[in-house]
Amino acid sequence: SQQGEEDPQALSIQEGENATMNCSYKTSINNLQWYRQNSGRGLVHLILIRSNEREKHSGRLRVTLDTSKKSSSLLITASRAADTASYFCATDNLKTSYDKVIFGPGTSLSVIP
Amino acid sequence: DAGVTQSPTHLIKTRGQHVTLRCSPISGHKSVSWYQQVLGQGPQFIFQYYEKEERGRGNFPDRFSARQFPNYSSELNVNALLLGDSALYLCASSLGVSSYNEQFFGPGTRLTVL
Numbered sequence: 001s002q003q004g005e006e007d008p009q010a011l012s013i014q015e016g017e018n019a020t021m022n023c024s025y026k027t028s029i030n031n032l033q034w035y036r037q038n039s040g041r042g043l044v045h046l047i048l049i050r051s052n053e054r055e056k057h058s059g060r061l062r063v064t065l066d067t068s069k070k071s072s073s074l075l076i077t078a079s080r081a082a083d084t085a086s087y088f089c090a091t092d093n094l095k096t097s098y099d100k101v102i103f104g105p106g107t108s109l110s111v112i113p
Numbered sequence: 114d115a116g117v118t119q120s121p122t123h124l125i126k127t128r129g130q131h132v133t134l135r136c137s138p139i140s141g142h143k144s145v146s147w148y149q150q151v152l153g154q155g156p157q158f159i160f161q162y163y164e165k166e167e168r169g170r171g172n173f174p175d176r177f178s179a180r181q182f183p184n185y186s187s188e189l190n191v192n193a194l195l196l197g198d199s200a201l202y203l204c205a206s207s208l209g210v211s212s213y214n215e216q217f218f219g220p221g222t223r224l225t226v227l
Contacts, residue, residue, distance in 0.1 A: 030212055042203060042218035043169070045158070050213075088155050092212035100169035101146070101212065103155035 006089060006107040014112050019076045021107040023089030024069075030092050032065055034074050037086045037106070046074075047089075079111045114117050115139070117219035125225045126194050134189040134222045138206030144168070145187040146216065147179055148203040156203055162187055163210045191224075200227045 007022045025032070031050045035043040049056045049065045049072065056063045063077040076083055085104045093102055116199035118137045126132050138145050144163040148156035161169035176192045185206075189200055201221045207214040 042220045043216075044218070048213070053119050065150070070154075090155075093160055100171075101158050101216075103148075103157070105153075105155050 006087070006104045008107060009105070010108045010110075011037045012110040012112065013079055015079060017079055017082055018061045019079050019083070019109055019111070020086050021109070023073075023104055025089075025091045025102075025104075026070065027091075027093060029067075031094070032072050033090045034061075034072075035088045035090060035103075037088065043088065050099060076109075079109075081111050081113045083109060084111045085109060115173075116203055117217050119204050119219040119222050121222060122220070123223045123225075125227065127227050128194055128196060130194050132133070132194060132224060133193050134191075134202050134204075134224070136183050136187045136189070136204030136206075136219060138187070138204075139217055141216070142206035143185055144206055144207045144210050144214070145181055145185065146205045146207070147187070147189045148205065149173075150201040150203055150221070159189070161210065168210050195218045196226050199224060
């Protein structure tokens with residue numbers, strides 16, 4: 001089962017624009033993480049936000065977390081062609097001992113030069 | 114330092130066969146996790162091992178098994194392969210089992226079952 005659900009499924013923007021992706025989840029969490037994946041290869045960890053944090057920044061990335069709505073957003077500012085990739089949110093799972101980390105289906109981002 | 118390595122890169126098998134995938138974690142990392150990623154979907158957690166013990170298991174049939182060796186490398190075994198097992202298998206290593214530990218992913222093994 002997938003806990004995280006990203007929205008939109010696909011996003012196409014011009015270089016220099018901002019890109020916003022959203023993630024919703026179902027159960028209580030300790031933290032939420034965002035990953036990037038280029039061309040179906042290994043994932044790269046971008047940022048982790050704890051359940052008691054509301055916002056976190058890392059370079060051109062800004063992540064927000066709303067635990068009351070069980071949602072998070074990833075904002076990439078001043079996008080570049082190199083940002084073209086799939087982006088996934090992942091949560092830990094406090095509900096059961098199974099499925100320790102749950103990824104969403106991802107948002108495919110295309111940045112057009 | 115080398116990152117997480119996986120072998121082989123690609124693999125083609127036929128239904129009913131057995132496959133073994135291998136993973137070497139980053140030096141100093143004691144936890145290894147395995148994920149299955151079907152095309153167009155997010156990775157799905159299969160196993161986590163820490164200090165050679167299973168510390169987590171996803172919703173996969175018993176055809177899937179894994180183990181971790183004293184040097185912290187790991188193997189994922191899949192028996193009686195089905196067409197639906199075709200996927201990218203990702204290995205990730207981390208310092209410990211806590212979800213706060215950053216996971217470092219390998220490039221994956223692309224398994225095709227014919």
